[in-house]
Amino acid sequence: MKGLAFSTLSLLCSRTDEEAMWRVKTHDDHHEFSRLVKRWEEPIRRLCTRMTGDPHRAEDLRQETFLRLFERRKEYQMTGRFSTYLWRIALNLCYDELRRRERRLEFVRDPEPGEAAGEASDSVAEGPGPDARAAQHEEGELVRQALDRLPEIYRTVIVLRHYEDMKLAKIAEILEIPEGTVNSRMAEALARLSRMLEPKLARRAGTGNQRSEVRGHEAEASRQESVNECEQAMILGKKRLVL
Secondary structure (H helix, E strand, O other): HHHHHHHHHHHOOOOOOHHHOOOOHHHOOOHHHHOOOHHHHOHHHHHHHHOOOHHHHHHHHHHHHHHHHHHHHOOOOOOOOHHHHHHHHHHHHHHHHHHHHHHHHHHHHOOOOOOOOOHHHHHHHHOOOOOHHHHHHHHHHHHHHHHHHOOHHHHHOOOOOHHHOOHHHHHHHHOOOOHHHHHHHHHHHHHHHHHHHHHHHHHHHHHHHOOOOOHHHHOOOOOOOHHHHHHHHHHHHHHHHOO
């Protein structure tokens, strides 16, 4: 009897996510659903935080993602990976949130003639800098501010690639677009990020090294290699930004 119980427990623990979700679909298996939530709630929360820039709203979106997953359990098909299905649900909720936010801004914001949206965003991003003890986190904060200003199609590929460490093929599968389109969006996203980050990173380098002509030349060289600069900043941001 003990051997049978152990064998049954081993079988349950060895189920793939796809098999677990299939039991949720066909048997309303709450145990398997709870196991899926426990495994995936942190990656989904992390994704929603980086897509929206709002940890509190991201927590709501995390809960909405799993609520939506259970509500639509009958639509699940085992022809694809469970993770792809789940990422799509979370991303669609994030897109809805960003669009609602944009609509709200349109009602409360009435820019003066000649004022560009990018200029308004720059003024927000240029808040007071961190004190000396928090200076080591400044690159991560700059990256987060720049990421929040990217259009959603570019923000998505950056978050999935640089923060979730997904391969381009996986991103293409989730977004249901060709891998070449992912590549082009990634290149455009990095170019936009570099244009936003380049002046701020250059100012940081110049401020900290006014007495060093050599460092001044390094700052100038970094401006000539903007995409590399941006990718380095992304790495720093990934390590230092605590969401």
